[in-house]
Every structure is written in structure tokens, then in C-alpha cells.
Amino acid sequence: MTATKAAFIGLGTMGYPMAGHLATAGHEITVFNRTRTRAEAWVREHGGRLGGTPAEAAAGAHLVFTCVGNDDDLRVVVYGTDGAFAGMEEGAVLVDHTTASGLVAREVGRAAAKRGLGFLDAPMSGGEEGAKKGILTIMVGGAPETFAKAEPVIGAYARAVTLMGPVGSGQLTKMVNQICCVGIIQGLAEGLNFALRAGLDANKVVDVISKGAAQSWQMDNRARTMIEDRFDFGFAVDWMLKDMRIVLAEAGENGAQVPVATLVEGYLARLQEQGAGRLDHTALIRLLGEA
Numbered sequence: 001m002t003a004t005k006a007a008f009i010g011l012g013t014m015g016y017p018m019a020g021h022l023a024t025a026g027h028e029i030t031v032f033n034r035t036r037t038r039a040e041a042w043v044r045e046h047g048g049r050l051g052g053t054p055a056e057a058a059a060g061a062h063l064v065f066t067c068v069g070n071d072d073d074l075r076v077v078v079y080g081t082d083g084a085f086a087g088m089e090e091g092a093v094l095v096d097h098t099t100a101s102g103l104v105a106r107e108v109g110r111a112a113a114k115r116g117l118g119f120l121d122a123p124m125s126g127g128e129e130g131a132k133k134g135i136l137t138i139m140v141g142g143a144p145e146t147f148a149k150a151e152p153v154i155g156a157y158a159r160a161v162t163l164m165g166p167v168g169s170g171q172l173t174k175m176v177n178q179i180c181c182v183g184i185i186q187g188l189a190e191g192l193n194f195a196l197r198a199g200l201d202a203n204k205v206v207d208v209i210s211k212g213a214a215q216s217w218q219m220d221n222r223a224r225t226m227i228e229d230r231f232d233f234g235f236a237v238d239w240m241l242k243d244m245r246i247v248l249a250e251a252g253e254n255g256a257q258v259p260v261a262t263l264v265e266g267y268l269a270r271l272q273e274q275g276a277g278r279l280d281h282t283a284l285i286r287l288l289g290e291a
């Protein structure tokens with residue numbers, strides 16, 4: 001694959017290793033991070049260049065990647081005189097890996113088209129571990145010709161990259177992923193809490209039932225830490241609450257019934273109020289210990 005001139009904006013938990021894989025694959029990378037020290041650390045580790053603003057980082061890049069927190073963060077790094085769009089040249093493509101709303105994806109997609117730029121909404125699944133190992137699953141919305149430009153480069157940090165439909169389809173697919181995840185995690189929390197209250201050996205229960213129909217990624221990877229009451233890692237309550245609110249807003253538009261997601265949104269909000277926003281969202285089990 002030919003080396004590409006690319007920019008990466010947002011070197012957080014996910015973005016830092018993802019940008020690292022691009023550099024390792026031989027692409028010419030300029031990075032921007034709001035907290036500059038993190039971008040400096042990335043350049044020390046991987047080489048490449050540092051942009052003072054998203055616009056500066058994006059100047060001359062064929063592909064510009066963003067991976068920030070939410071809808072408003074995306075607008076901050078894309079629009080305005082310092083935003084990525086201001087630095088991008090006609091024909092360049094913005095690939096957004098933020099988990100954001102379908103609304104903002106369509107809005108940024110329209111703004112990109114007006115400037116002669118391509119846009120792909122490309123949220124991901126696989127967590128910090130998937131980003132570090134370069135084995136993320138990426139679900140993409142956008143035009144096929146735009147996807148064709150970005151897909152081989154995204155392959156540096158993904159094991160599956162799938163075009164789901166027009167702009168916004170990536171975010172909608174990620175919403176389905178999150179609806180499924182919260183249902184499974186809440187079910188796992190209730191099952192494990194039940195096992196503990198019933199006086200069973202919860203680890204032994206997991207050993208047995210994980211070989212049957214109740215098996216899931218969550219059971220294999222999170223049941224032990226839930227039993228041990230350990231949540232200092234993983235995907236934060238704050239992030240899952242943001243994602244549930246995106247789901248509920250979209251369901252309000254398309255009429256889908258999401259009773260479990262609605263319940264879990266309330267539980268996550270309670271955890272956040274209790275100051276547990278940065279804990280892994282499997283801390284949902286803690287609420288079952290409340291009187």
C-alpha cells in the first residue's frame with residue numbers, strides 16, 4: 001500500500017494507539033491534541049509532526065482522522081478558522097471515529113460536501129485493547145468512492161472495516177451495538193448479583209454457564225472483574241451514558257422501542273451522580289447492592 005499524508009486529531013485512549021499504527025504502517029502523520037503535552041509525547045514515540053491547531057495539522061493531508069469525545073467536540077475540531085476543514089484541500093477526506101449522533105454525522109457530511117471534501121462517519125468497537133492491538137471493528141457511513149480512499153489506510157488499526165450505507169449509517173450501526181451491549185451487561189449484572197445473594201460460588205457459576213447459551217463477550221471478559229468489584233479500566237460510565245442518550249434521541253426519531261436501553265440510561269445516570277462516571281460501565285452491578 002502507498003504511504004499517505006494523513007492527520008490525526010484527538011490522541012486520547014483510542015486515538016493515541018490508532019495514530020501510532022498509522023505511523024508504523026509508514027504513513028506520514030501530523031497530529032493535533034488539545035492538551036499539547038500528549039501530542040508531544042506521541043511525536044517523541046512515533047516521529048511525525050505536530051500541528052498547532054486542527055487546521056494546521058490537516059493542511060495538505062489526503063486523509064484527516066478525528067477521534068474526540070462527543071458531537072460538540074467534533075464541531076470544535078472541524079469547524080472555524082482553526083478547524084480541520086479550514087486546512088483541508090479539495091478531494092481530501094475526513095474520517096471521524098468519534099461515537100457521535102447520526103445528526104452530527106449528516107451535518108458534518110453536508111458541510112464537507114459544500115467544500116468539495118469527502119466525509120465518513122466511522123465509529124468503532126473493540127475498546128482500548130482493540131486499539132492497542134490494531135484489531136478494531138469499524139462501521140462506516142459514506143459514499144463508496146470516499147470509502148475506497150480511506151479503507152486501506154484504516155486497515156492499519158482494524159480487522160474489519162465495513163461500509164454500512166450513506167453518511168450516518170456508521171453511527172446508526174454503533175447505536176445497535178451499544179443497545180445490544182447494555183442489555184447483555186445489565187443481564188450479566190443481575191445474574192451475578194443473584195448468584196452472590198444465593199450463596200453460590202459466582203466464579204464457578206461463570207465457569208459452567210459460559211459454556212452454555214448464556215455465554216457472551218461480556219461474560220468472558222468482564223464477569224470476573226464484576227465479581228471482584230473492580231472497575232478501574234475499560235469503557236467509562238460517562239461514555240456509555242453519552243451513547244445511550246444518542247440512542248434514545250435517535251429512537252425518538254425513528255420510533256424504535258428501547259425499553260431496556262431506557263432503563264439502563266437511568267441506571268448509568270445514577271452512577272454518574274454518585275461520582276462513578278470514570279469507572280467501567282460494568283459498575284452497573286453496584287446499583288444492585290443498594291438497599
Ligand SMILES: NC(=O)c1ccc[n+]([C@@H]2O[C@H](COP(=O)([O-])OP(=O)(O)OC[C@H]3O[C@@H](n4cnc5c(N)ncnc54)[C@H](OP(=O)(O)O)[C@@H]3O)[C@@H](O)[C@H]2O)c1
Pocket residue numbers: 009010011012013014015033034035038067068069070072073074076077097098099100124125126127128234235239
Ligand atoms: N475508550 C473506549 O473503549 C472506546 C471504545 C469505542 C469507542 N469509543 C469512543 O471513541 C471516542 C474517543 O474515546 P477515548 O476513550 O479515546 O476518549 P478520551 O480518552 O477521553 O479522549 C478524547 C480525546 O478527544 C479530545 N477532545 C475532547 N474534547 C475536545 C475538544 N472540545 N476539543 C479538542 N479536543 C477534544 C481529548 O483531548 P485532551 O487530551 O485535551 O482531553 C482527547 O484527545 C469517544 O466518542 C468514545 O465514545 C471509545
